[in-house]
Amino acid sequence: MIIDVISAFFILLGALFFLAGTLGLLRFPDVYTRLHALTKSDNVGLGLIIIGLMLQVDSWLVAAKLLFIWFLVLLAGAGVAHLIASTAQKRGLKPWKK
Amino acid sequence: MNTLYLAVALFLLLTLIAGMWRILHGPTPADRMLAAQLFGTTAVACLLLLSQALEQPALRDIALVFALLAAVTAIAFVKRAWLKKSDES
């Protein structure tokens, strides 16, 4: 029972981070700032949801697979963020200034 | 518990649809690509929740493929499709 509450907490918090990521994508002014919002909040959101789900699964194999999925998304997210940022700069996109 | 999983999956679908605004309105190609990236990550979370709620372990494998593919399309985009500045203006 108590595990259910904890895992529900993690999943709901994760969903909140996904909302933050989407809002950041819609509200932030340029590519670089949107990259910030996307990579950070999405990875945290997915991580929290995966922790919440890992508390519920019955075999360690499934838990390990969930962790592996998170690891892949983390790797891909960070790598792609850096690639897009560096290409944006090479193509001459100026960062937004206040 | 299952109701919670499904409700959160529905919520994620809604944020995903909201993120589509960025694909439609750009303004730069990178912004559209980023939105597609977000689409991938959100769909991974959505699939994992569905897999738990509907007790279909196969969905985890699909989530795995989604996680890998997001990187493939983004790299194809950065390496090939992003037009050089000199071509654009």
Added chain:
Amino acid sequence: MDFITNFFLRVLAFSLLWIVLVNGALDSWVIGIPMVIMATFISIKLLPSTPISFIGLVKFIPFFLWHSLLGGFDVAKRVFYAEVKISPTMFLYRWRLPEGLSRVFMAKVVSLFPGTLAVDLGGEYLQIHALDDSVDLRLELMSIEKKVADMFKIDISAVER
């Protein structure tokens, strides 16, 4: 680490990964064994072994998890304000790490940490896009760099800034 130990460690890691991927199905080893061996050779070809300190790695993981969580919170906090609270700036940081895997690793880590995004890591400087120009990033980056260096068994204390 000599070649044999390195080879067997990788075989072990990929076998474990295979077990996880197929949910422990025994009959899948018909495909699994050739795949594991192929993956091992390809990974040795693509990523030659680098010395990694086990203690450094164990210390790094909680540090990384905590700070990426803070990174998420930081962005979420800025997003939910009625008026988006950011004042972005570009920041140059002179590398102390030598060229190679450790630099790439640090760039990826920095991109997930609060308020920083690695833009360019070629040459002498790491270029960072920061969300907030009021904080001093230099000290923060130095401490991250120290942890990465410890993990990769690199001594950077002698490098002058």
Added chain:
Amino acid sequence: MEEISILLLFDVLVGLTLVWLAWQTLSSLDLFRAIVLFIAFGLLMALAWVRLNAPDVALAEATIGAGLTGALFLSALAQLSASTKRKDEENKIENS
């Protein structure tokens, strides 16, 4: 009971968004925009296959439909715009 209604809502949303995305993809004048919409369509289509109890088709849709075809389209677009250097076309890609 409420689980079924949430799932129903989910399905209806996926279905409507799919049709809308397909229409947007086909009617887009900007080729790059169309490709990204196509990738998004593929991913959502995979979700739809999942809900139709066909995870194997979903797997194929995600890899071939969204991933591989998307990457090939992007590559083809790069070739296309390298060979046709018409100025107005490229302005359209940049500005729209």
